[in-house]
Structure formats: structure tokens, C-alpha cells
Amino acid sequence: MPLSNTLPPEFDRGVVTTVHQGDCHVSNAADITFSTVLGSCISACVRDKVALVGGMNHFLLAEQSGSAKDRYGASARYGAFAMEQLINKVLSQGSGKKANLEIKVFGGGKINSALDDVGAKNIEFVRQFLADEGYVATSEDLGGMFARRVLFKPHSGRAFVKRLDSDAGANVAKEEMALAKRRVVVPAPVDDIELF
Structure with a gap:
């Protein structure tokens, strides 16, 4: 995963799809690039290295809970x-074998002190989630005091990270603060579905 300010040629052509907070996109097209900008948020890039299909998500855990049952509250259920x-979309469109997945994780920056280091909590969450599910990240760029743009080619699995300057980081922090203040957490589906 190169860390640079100039785009490699592979990322400079084709169709770019922006992955916004709450989104999850999956593709096997060779000319698709998924792109997102992260502050405290986390993006995971998951790829089936045999079927050459991959995807990217983008989520923020902005709300804590004191619940003993779920240490991160409703927002962690959303993150999970x-x-x-x-993972399920990549498996269903790919080979269906967990052993074929490679996972890269990005984000979790501390770009605004008013967010009470949500980034560190997001990093802890994603690492624990992967460990609990038996996955190991093949690559990561987490933490720091900056926002980042992440580009991911789902077909090849290549990722590119560009650290953003403080002005861009301030804009990302402002957007995340607005979401955190509104306590906007996209609800996850109800876990206990009963089938007849």
C-alpha cells in the first residue's frame, strides 16, 4: 500500500465511485476505483483474491453506550x-471462501479534539471485530492526526492512501462533528429475525 501524494497510473483512469459514510460497494470490474475521504471514520477494503471481486465500506462509530452487553452501543452494531x-457481499459475489479474502483497513485519525478521539475507538473496534471473526488485516493505515483519501481497486486489490493537508482535514472534521452532534447512526437491521 503506497503512501504518496501523486497517483500511480493505475488509479488515474477508469470509473471512480465515491464511497460515502454508510455506503458499501462491491465490484469485479477492472476499471473501477472506489474512493473515500476519512477522518475519524474507518473504511475496510475486502477482496476475494481468487475471484478478483472486492469492495469498500465507510463507517463512523460516533455514539458510545454504557451497556455491558455491547460496549460500543448501537453504533458498534452498525459498525459490525x-x-x-x-464481507458477505464479497463472499457471495466471489468464491464464497473466507480463506480467499484479503482485508485492508484505513482511517481512525484524530483530526478534531472535540470528537473525544473517536478515531482510536474506531481502530480498537475494527481490530477487535477482525480478530473475533478470525481475520488478519493484510495492510492498514490507521490513526495519526490527519485525514486521508483512500483509493481502492477491487479487481487488483491495490490501495493508495494520500494524507490530506490541514484544510481538507478541517472540512472532514466539521462534517464528522455535525454527524456526531446529531448522533446520526444509520440503524442496522434487527438481528433477531424469525423465519417461519
């Missing part, structure tokens, strides 16, 4: 849903 959704 976002991770499970991406």
Missing part, C-alpha cells in the same frame, strides 16, 4: 453490520 455486509 457494515463489516459483515461488506
Whole structure:
């Protein structure tokens, strides 16, 4: 995963799809690039290295809960849903074998002190989620005091990270603060579905 300010030629052509907070996109097209900008948020890039299909999600755990049952509250259930959704989509469109997945994770920056280091909590969450599910990230760029743009080619599995300057980081922090203040957390589907 190169860390640079100039785009490699592979990322400079084709169709770019922006992955916004709450999104999950999966593709096997060779000319698709998924792109997102992260502050405190996390994006996972999951790829089936045999079927050459991959995807990207983008989520923020902005709300804590004191619940002993779920140490991150409803937002972690959303984060878990976002991770499970991406993994399941890649598995269903790919070979269906967990052993063929490679996972890269990005984000979790501390770009605004008013967010009470949500980034560190997001990093802890995604690492624990992967460990609990038996996955190991093949690559990561987490933490720091900056926002980042992440580009991911789902077909090849190549990822590119560009660290953003403080002005861009301030804009990302402002957007995340607005979401955190509104306590907007996209609800995950109800876990206990009863089938007849």
C-alpha cells in the first residue's frame, strides 16, 4: 500500500465511485476505483483474491453506550453490520471462501479534539471485530492526526492512501462533528429475525 501524494497510473483512469459514510460497494470490474475521504471514520477494503471481486465500506462509530452487553452501543452494531455486509457481499459475489479474502483497513485519525478521539475507538473496534471473526488485516493505515483519501481497486486489490493537508482535514472534521452532534447512526437491521 503506497503512501504518496501523486497517483500511480493505475488509479488515474477508469470509473471512480465515491464511497460515502454508510455506503458499501462491491465490484469485479477492472476499471473501477472506489474512493473515500476519512477522518475519524474507518473504511475496510475486502477482496476475494481468487475471484478478483472486492469492495469498500465507510463507517463512523460516533455514539458510545454504557451497556455491558455491547460496549460500543448501537453504533458498534452498525459498525459490525457494515463489516459483515461488506464481507458477505464479497463472499457471495466471489468464491464464497473466507480463506480467499484479503482485508485492508484505513482511517481512525484524530483530526478534531472535540470528537473525544473517536478515531482510536474506531481502530480498537475494527481490530477487535477482525480478530473475533478470525481475520488478519493484510495492510492498514490507521490513526495519526490527519485525514486521508483512500483509493481502492477491487479487481487488483491495490490501495493508495494520500494524507490530506490541514484544510481538507478541517472540512472532514466539521462534517464528522455535525454527524456526531446529531448522533446520526444509520440503524442496522434487527438481528433477531424469525423465519417461519
